[in-house]
Amino acid sequence: MxxxxxxxxxxxxxxxxxxxxxxxxxxxxxxxxxxxxxMVPRAQLMPYFDKPFLPQRPNKTVPRQSCLHMMSGKCWSCATGNELYNLHHCGAQALKPIK
Known part of the structure; x- marks a missing residue:
């Protein structure tokens, strides 16, 4: 048993x-x-081509002024980059603000 x-x-x-x-x-x-x-690879969705992408320029950019207007001034020392120290020559004409 x-x-x-x-x-x-x-x-x-x-x-x-x-x-x-x-x-x-x-x-x-x-x-x-x-x-x-x-792990099976899946297909990506097809992008829409109805409206093509056209990049736009931003409206907030500020165009810079060229330095050529300084060369045509009366005082040569202002055109060479000394306009901060020689304000009495041309006055405030060389220091125009950028718009």
Whole structure:
């Protein structure tokens, strides 16, 4: 009777182990299937070509004045870059603000 109880216990443990391995194998296969499904490359949506993109110049840019107007002045020292120190020569004409 004791030998029968021991063999049935080992048989039940073996069946449980096989069932757990089968369940673990099914879980791993499902995970692999989900990973392969996620790794499939997907196509990007086609862009709309109804309205072509035309870049516009921003309206906030400030055009810079050239330095040529300084060369035509009466005083040569103002045209060379010394207009901050020689304001008495040409007055405030050399320091026009940029609009």
């Amino acid at each position: 004791f030998n029968y109880a021991v063999t049935t216990k080992f048989y039940i443990m073996e069946l449980q182990k096989k069932q757990e391995e089968k369940l673990q194998k099914m879980i791993e296969e499902e995970e692999i299937r989900m990973l392969r499904k996620d």
